[in-house]
Amino acid sequence: MEALAVRLSGLDPYVDGALRIVAFYDTLMRRRVDLPALARASAGLAECVAGIRLHGTGRAIRVAPDGREPSGPPAAASTTVPITLDDEEIGTVWLERPGTPGPLDSVLLDRLAIAAASAVERYGPASTTMADPALVELAISADSDEAARARALRLLGFAPGLPVHVLAVRARLPLDRIGSMVCPAGQVKAAPLADVGVILATGVDPARLPPGARAGMGAADSPDRSWRQARTALRFTTRRRPVVRYAELGALALLADVPPEAARDNADVAAVDRIAGNPDDLETLDAYCSTGSLRRAADLLHLHHSSIARRLEQIAKILDIDLTDPTGLMRARLALTTWRLLGS
Known part of the structure; x- marks a missing residue:
């Protein structure tokens, strides 16, 4: 030559x-x-x-x-x-x-x-956390073919073959700061998409999520399925549980697919909606459903257990559920979770 x-x-x-x-x-x-x-x-x-x-x-x-x-x-x-x-x-x-x-x-x-x-x-492109939203959407969209998805991930700086975690985030802090917090060492890209932020990262430490932020984490290997799961997991987050992994939801994830009309027509969900008018009662029900114990709920709310017992007695009457019975407690948990999903 x-x-x-x-x-x-x-x-x-x-x-x-x-x-x-x-x-x-x-x-x-x-x-x-x-x-x-x-x-x-x-x-x-x-x-x-x-x-x-x-x-x-x-x-x-x-x-x-x-x-x-x-x-x-x-x-x-x-x-x-x-x-x-x-x-x-x-x-x-x-x-x-x-x-x-x-x-x-x-x-x-x-x-x-x-x-x-x-x-x-x-x-890959310059090592900044914020990325082109169109490129991120191409990487996580269910409408993208595998070749286009692989090309988008490569242009975002992710090496072929490495796992990419997908997070759906709602927060007041800028997305680039949150991305740097939850993934301080690996490759991370973030972009706003519709009403939620997207974070793609090679490794995630949920414990580093800043106060006030909420995040859902997908579990699937494919970014498009992981994104759908992350959006679903985000709907299950609460003030006490700001980070939810889709894999930890198990059968609870099925509640996200319940039609809103059917959920609102349910008697237990409608009763929780009536309780929601009193913030103290709603907080008490949430604490009791989270702990399953009157005394642990009292400790969580920094109240005497007798005060919690009186509140729960009134709440049980509104719900028409025996909260001391395991089946009744399960009904209350499902109703409270479904009610939250209606407003998520």
């Missing part, structure tokens, strides 16, 4: 220059350089400002021939080439050459685009 290149270069100076550019970028790719290094090398080779932009991050890397960031405002691109990965345009590379484009600028940018796509596939 090298002998053929030498023979061709002797026939045409343009071919000689093109072959040198190809060899230049082949060397950079063998050295596994990242996007900033590619931009610096390209600017030095072209002797003008070179730029790289990924659609997923929106951030542009612009480098002057001296290897520094250009001091002036961006000039109009003299030549532009798209960056393509798996038949999808993921970004753009360009040169800002004053005057007319050079005869080899298109060759240089073609090779830069190939090298940039290789770097993106290897390293």
